[in-house]
Amino acid sequence: MPNTILKSKRFLPLMITQFLGALNDNLFKNALLLMVTLKMASKAAVLSNIIAALFILPFFLFSATAGEIADKYDKSKIAKILKITELLLMLGACAVYEAHSLWGLVILLGCMGTQSAFFGPIKYALLPQHLHQDELALGNAYVEAGTYMAILLGLILGTILPIGAVLVLLVLFSLCGLISSIFIPKAPSVREDAPIHKNIFKATSNTLKVIYQNKTVFRSIIGATWFWMIGAFVVVQIYPLSGNVLNVSNTVITFFLVLFSVGVAIGSVFCGHLMKGFIHATYTPLSVFAMGVCFYLLYHYTNHYPTPDAPVALADFFKTPHSLSISLTIFIMAFFGGFYIVPLNTLMQKTASKAYLASVIGGNNILNALGMALISLVTILLLAIGFTISELFLAVALLSIVVFFQICKLLPNAFWRSLLRAVFELFFKVKVEGSQNVIKAGKNVLIIANHTSLLDGLLIAAFMPEDVSFAINTEWSKKWFMKLFSLFVDFEPLNPTNPMSMRTLINKVKSGQKVMIFPEGRITITGGLMKIYEGAGMIAYKTNARIVPLRINGAQFSKFSYLKNKLRTKWFPKIELTFLKPERLSAPENMSRREQRHFISLKLYDLMTTML
Structure with missing residues (x-):
C-alpha cells in the first residue's frame, strides 16, 4: 500500500504541491529574517517578531472563510488559482527586491501567509476525497513528514544562500508547484449552497460552532493544537537553550532543528505504517506521555548546566556534558510528536461531516494558530517572572502529564493497549x-x-x-x-x-x-x-x-x-x-x-x- 499511494495520481500531485508550497513559505520567511538581521541589526528583534506575526495572522483571519470556499467549490480548481497567486507573489518579490524595498518584502510575506491560510483547508480536505479510508492514515503521515522536511529545507537554504539565489528558487518552486497542481484530480463541491460570509469574524464564529457540535472532531482538534503548541515552543526555545545555556555555535542550532524536523517526519511515517490502514487514537496517550518524559529529561540535563565560556562548535559539542543525551532526547520527542499528530488528523477527517470538512480544517488551523500564540505568551510571562529555560522544560513536562491523564480519561484503554502492542x-x-x-x-x-x-x-x-x-x-x-x-x-x-x-x-x-x-x-x-x-x-x-x-x-x-x-x-x-x-x-x-x-x-x- 505505501508504494501504491506514493505512485498514485490521486495523491502524488497533491503531495508535491503541498511540499513545494511549504518549502516556499519557509524559504522566503527565513531568507527575510536573515536579511533583517544583517541589514537592520539594531531593530532585528522587533522586526523578526513582526515578520512572524504577519505570517501567522492570516491563519486567524481567513482560515474560516477559506474553509467555506473550499466546501463550496472544486478544491482542485482553487488549488490551481492559489498556485498561480503564489507564482505572481514570488515574481513580485523579485521586483520589490530590485527596488530595494525591505518593507515591500515584509508585506509580500504577509500575502504569502494569506495564500497559505487559504491552501491549508484544501490539502487536508482533499485527502479523504481522493484516498480510500484505509489509505488515509498513511496519506496524512506523508503530508506531515513532507511539511516538516520542507520546513527543514527552507530553513537551511534560507540561511546559507544569498538572497538573489533564494528569489530564483522561490520562482522556480512556485512554477513547479503550479505544474503539479494541474494534475490534482477533480474534487467536486461537497456543499454547493455553502454561504461565503463577507464578515470574517462571523465566518470564524460559525466554523467554531460546527467544530464544537461534533465532540470527537473537537477533541481531535484540541489534541492537535497541543502538538502545534509543543512544536512552536521547542523550535523557539532551541535558540536561547543553545545560546544562553549550552553556548554553542549556529551549526549546533541547525543540527538541533534538523533533529527535530527529521524526528517528526520519521515518527509520522512510522505511525502511518503502524496503523495499517485503521483509524484509531490508540497511540495518542503513549505519545504524549513520551513527550512529557522527554521534556523532563531536557530539564534534568540542562538544569545547572556548566555553560562554557566560549561558543562551542559542532565538532566539539559532543565532548561536552550530556550532549548526546540532549540530542537524542530532542529527536525522540519529535518522533513521538509525529506519532501523536497523525492519528488525530486522520480521526478528524474521518469523523467530520463531509459537507463541512474544509470548514472544520479551517477551524482547526485557527485553533492551532491560537495555541501557538498562547504558548508564546505564557512563555514570555514565565520568563518575565524569573523562570529559566530549564524550568520552562519542567513546566511543559508537567503540563504534558496533565494532558496525558486527560486523554486517558477519554481513551481509558488506549495507553495500556499501545504498550502491550509494542511489547508483542x-x-x-x-x-x-x-x-x-x-x-x-x-x-x-x-x-x-x-x-x-x-x-x-x-x-x-x-x-x-x-x-x-x-x-x-x-x-x-x-x-x-x-x-x-x-x-x-x-x-x-x-x-x-x-x-x-x-x-x-x-x-x-x-x-x-x-x-x-x-x-x-x-x-x-x-x-x-x-x-x-x-x-x-x-x-x-x-x-x-x-x-x-x-x-x-x-x-x-x-x-x-x-x-x-x-x-x-x-x-x-x-x-x-x-x-x-x-x-x-x-x-x-x-x-x-x-x-x-x-x-x-x-x-x-x-x-x-x-x-x-
Whole structure:
C-alpha cells in the first residue's frame, strides 16, 4: 500500500504541491529574517517578531472563510488559482527586491501567509476525497513528514544562500508547484449552497460552532493544537537553550532543528505504517506521555548546566556534558510528536461531516494558530517572572502529564493497549492479517478464536482493530490478574454450561457491539481443537450475528501454552493473527429452536476446523 499511494495520481500531485508550497513559505520567511538581521541589526528583534506575526495572522483571519470556499467549490480548481497567486507573489518579490524595498518584502510575506491560510483547508480536505479510508492514515503521515522536511529545507537554504539565489528558487518552486497542481484530480463541491460570509469574524464564529457540535472532531482538534503548541515552543526555545545555556555555535542550532524536523517526519511515517490502514487514537496517550518524559529529561540535563565560556562548535559539542543525551532526547520527542499528530488528523477527517470538512480544517488551523500564540505568551510571562529555560522544560513536562491523564480519561484503554502492542511486536514479531474483515463485518458481530495459550486474550486485546467485549469463563474472571486485564478491554463473565449467563452478551451483540468468545472455553491441551460448547452457537442463533473467525498461530509454541510436554516451546516464538472473512450461520426453519442451536454449534465446529 505505501508504494501504491506514493505512485498514485490521486495523491502524488497533491503531495508535491503541498511540499513545494511549504518549502516556499519557509524559504522566503527565513531568507527575510536573515536579511533583517544583517541589514537592520539594531531593530532585528522587533522586526523578526513582526515578520512572524504577519505570517501567522492570516491563519486567524481567513482560515474560516477559506474553509467555506473550499466546501463550496472544486478544491482542485482553487488549488490551481492559489498556485498561480503564489507564482505572481514570488515574481513580485523579485521586483520589490530590485527596488530595494525591505518593507515591500515584509508585506509580500504577509500575502504569502494569506495564500497559505487559504491552501491549508484544501490539502487536508482533499485527502479523504481522493484516498480510500484505509489509505488515509498513511496519506496524512506523508503530508506531515513532507511539511516538516520542507520546513527543514527552507530553513537551511534560507540561511546559507544569498538572497538573489533564494528569489530564483522561490520562482522556480512556485512554477513547479503550479505544474503539479494541474494534475490534482477533480474534487467536486461537497456543499454547493455553502454561504461565503463577507464578515470574517462571523465566518470564524460559525466554523467554531460546527467544530464544537461534533465532540470527537473537537477533541481531535484540541489534541492537535497541543502538538502545534509543543512544536512552536521547542523550535523557539532551541535558540536561547543553545545560546544562553549550552553556548554553542549556529551549526549546533541547525543540527538541533534538523533533529527535530527529521524526528517528526520519521515518527509520522512510522505511525502511518503502524496503523495499517485503521483509524484509531490508540497511540495518542503513549505519545504524549513520551513527550512529557522527554521534556523532563531536557530539564534534568540542562538544569545547572556548566555553560562554557566560549561558543562551542559542532565538532566539539559532543565532548561536552550530556550532549548526546540532549540530542537524542530532542529527536525522540519529535518522533513521538509525529506519532501523536497523525492519528488525530486522520480521526478528524474521518469523523467530520463531509459537507463541512474544509470548514472544520479551517477551524482547526485557527485553533492551532491560537495555541501557538498562547504558548508564546505564557512563555514570555514565565520568563518575565524569573523562570529559566530549564524550568520552562519542567513546566511543559508537567503540563504534558496533565494532558496525558486527560486523554486517558477519554481513551481509558488506549495507553495500556499501545504498550502491550509494542511489547508483542518487539518480542513476538506479531503479524496481523485480515483486520479489515472486522471492520467490514459491520455491527452485530461475534468474533471466535482458537484458544492456544495464556497469551491469546492479551494478543487479541492489543491488536483488535475495534473495541470489543470479551466473554471470559466465570472461574477465570475471579482470578486476581483479571483486574489487570480489565485495563485493556471490557469483559463479561460467562459460564458456557449455563445458557442464562449469556443473556448479557446476547444483548451486547443485539445492541451493535462486537463480542469476542473462545468457543472451546479453555486452552487446548492437545494441540488440536477441543470440545466446542454451545454457548457461542446460542449467541449466534439468538442474534443472527455475523461471525468473524480468528486464527491464532504460533502462541502454542510459547512457554505460556499447555503443550510443554508435547511441543518444543520457547519464550518468544513468532505469532500470527489472521482474521478470516465474516460469515453468517443459519439453520433450517423446520427444526425446533433447540435443534437449530445444536445445528449452528455443529456448523461453528466445522467452521473452526476449516479455519485451523
